[in-house]
Amino acid sequence: MTIRIRQLTKVYKLGVERVHALRGVDLDIARNEFVAIMGASGSGKSTMMHILGCLDRPTSGVYELNGRPMHKMGAGQLARVRNEEIGFIFQSFELLNRATALKNVMLPMIYSRRHWATARKRARAALDRVGLGDRMGHKPNQLSGGQRQRVAVARALVNEPSILLADEPTGNLDSATTHEIIELFRQLHAEGQTIVIVTHEEEVAAHSQRIVRLRDGLVLSDHPTREDPTHRRWLEGQAAAAAEAAGSRPLAQGAPA
Ligand SMILES: Nc1ncnc2c1ncn2[C@@H]1O[C@H](COP(=O)(O)OP(=O)(O)OP(=O)(O)O)[C@@H](O)[C@H]1O
Ligand SMILES: [Mg+2]
Numbered sequence: 001m002t003i004r005i006r007q008l009t010k011v012y013k014l015g016v017e018r019v020h021a022l023r024g025v026d027l028d029i030a031r032n033e034f035v036a037i038m039g040a041s042g043s044g045k046s047t048m049m050h051i052l053g054c055l056d057r058p059t060s061g062v063y064e065l066n067g068r069p070m071h072k073m074g075a076g077q078l079a080r081v082r083n084e085e086i087g088f089i090f091q092s093f094e095l096l097n098r099a100t101a102l103k104n105v106m107l108p109m110i111y112s113r114r115h116w117a118t119a120r121k122r123a124r125a126a127l128d129r130v131g132l133g134d135r136m137g138h139k140p141n142q143l144s145g146g147q148r149q150r151v152a153v154a155r156a157l158v159n160e161p162s163i164l165l166a167d168e169p170t171g172n173l174d175s176a177t178t179h180e181i182i183e184l185f186r187q188l189h190a191e192g193q194t195i196v197i198v199t200h201e202e203e204v205a206a207h208s209q210r211i212v213r214l215r216d217g218l219v220l221s222d223h224p225t226r227e228d229p230t231h232r233r234w235l236e237g238q239a240a241a242a243a244e245a246a247g248s249r250p251l252a253q254g255a256p257a
Contacts, residue, residue, distance in 0.1 A: 001028050001029065001030055001064070001067075002029055002030060002031045002033075002065070002066060002162060002163060002194050003027065003028065003029035003052065003063075003064070003065060003163065003196075004027075004028050004062070004063075004064040005025055005026060005027040005028070005052075005061070005062065005063050005064075006026055006061055006062040007024045007025075007026065007060070007061040007062065008022055008024070008025040008026075008027075008048070008051065008058050008060075008061035008062070008063060009022050009023055009024055009025075009058060009059045009060045009061050009217075010022040010044070010047050010048075010051065010056070010058055010059050010217075011059045020217055021044045021047040021217055022044045022047055022048060022051075022058070022217045022218075023216065023217035023218050024061070024217075024218060025044075025048060025061070025214075025217070025218065025219055026219065027212065027219065027222075029163075029194065029196060030194075031162075031194055032189070032192055032193070032194055033194055033195075033209060033210060034185070034186075034189045034194075034195045034197075034207070034208045034209045034210070035195070035196045035197070035208055035209070035210045035211075035212060036197055036198075036199055036204070036205035036208035036210070036211045036212070036225070037049070037196060037197070037198045037199075037212050037213075037214065038198075038199060038200070038205060038211055038212070038213050038214070039213050039214035039215055039220070040215065043214040043215050043216060043217065044214050044216075044217040045167070045198045045214055046167055046198065047217075048214070049088075049165055049167045049196070049198055051063060051070075052065075052086075052163070052165055052196065053082065053086045053088045053165045054070060054073075054078040054079075054081050054082040054085075054086055055082065055088070057070075057071065057078070058071055065081065065085060065162075065163075066085065066162060068081070083108060083111055083112050083159065084112065084159060084161075085161055085162045085163065086161050086162075086163060086165060087155075087156030087157055087159070087161035087163070087164045087165065088156060088165050088166075088167075089149070089152050089153060089156050089164070089165070089166040089167070089169045090152070090167055090169075091167060091168040091169065091171040091172055092172065093140070093148045093149055093151070093152045093172075094152065095140045095148060095151055095152060095155075096140075097139065097140050097141060098139065099139065100136065100137050100138060100139055101127060101132060101135055101136050101137070101138050101139075101140075101143065101151045101154075102120070102123050102124065102127065102136040102137065104140075104151055104155055105123040105126050105127055105151060105154045105155045105158055106119045106120060106123040106158075107155065108155060108158055108159050109122060109123070109158060109159065112159060122158055123154070123158055124136065126154040126155070126157050126158045127151070127154045129154065129157065130150040130151075130153050130154045130157075130184060131150065131184075132147060132150050132151065132154065135147060144177070145172060145173050145174075145177055146173055146177035146180050146181060149169060149170075149173065149177075149181050150181070150184065152169075153169075153181070153184060153188075157188070157193075162194060163194045163195075163196060164185075164188065164193050164194065164195045164196070165196050165197075166185070166195070166196070166197040166198065167198045168198050168199060168200070169181060169185075169197065169199075170182065170199065170201070170204055171199075171200070175203075178201070178203070178204065182204055182207050185197065185207065186207050195208075202230070202231055202234040205225065205231060206225065206231070206235075208225050209224060209225055210222070210223065210224055210225055211223055211224075211225050211228040211231055213228075213230075
């Protein structure tokens with residue numbers, strides 16, 4: 001298993017108040033799976049992603065990444081694992097605004113003390129891979145939203161992580177750009193990448209192999225995407241809408257203009 005989680009909990013302390021964000025999650029994710037995490041706002045999705053991404057530690061329970069116990073590691077060790085094993089993509093891109101696309105993608109390698117020339121070469125290759133070979137010298141404010149997220153994907157990939165984690169990566173994008181980014185994920189998955197993505201959109205989840213739904217800090221359901229009841233209802237709705245649109249289109253038989 002790439003990811004093995006058992007009875008994972010996370011309790012946030014806010015003064016005297018305690019928030020039970022995760023209340024005993026069990027989850028296994030194998031290599032090269034493409035999993036969508038769904039659930040209402042506040043159900044614990046980001047909390048879980050932060051723990052999976054070694055950005056935070058659980059209060060109790062087991063988290064093994066590639067067989068190694070992350071729940072036992074200190075902050076320094078976690079930072080190293082994060083740099084070597086994890087590619088994280090955020091809804092808000094989290095790019096350095098004053099740095100070019102190329103510099104942004106080089107950053108994780110500078111942290112891992114790679115040789116500058118090697119870092120440059122690999123950053124260029126990663127930007128090529130996401131279709132931004134001609135935008136390497138642009139700063140984030142000189143790029144579209146979709147292009148910014150592509151830079152973030154390139155940065156996440158540059159250290160060849162064993163898992164790619166994305167927390168609502170299309171949350172700030174319009175539907176055409178959402179489609180582009182999802183297509184990119186699909187391609188990465190086809191090339192062997194393990195992907196875990198949080199989304200509120202069934203349209204995005206439609207590209208995954210499996211949907212895990214959280215509710216109040218627990219796993220509510222875990223199904224192959226095509227067998228997930230909510231997703232099936234959405235698919236049926238889409239099919240019905242498409243049939244209706246086709247039926248109501250006057251003289252639609254002709255060749256497209
Ligand atoms: N740093 C924090 N300190 C205290 N409570 C927190 C913190 N982060 C999250 N929480 C609480 O933990 C619960 C789970 O939050 P989380 O961000 O994981 O939800 P989510 O499923 O990602 O929601 P959304 O869909 O809105 O992003 C919420 O009740 C939230 O208020
Ligand atoms: Mg969230």
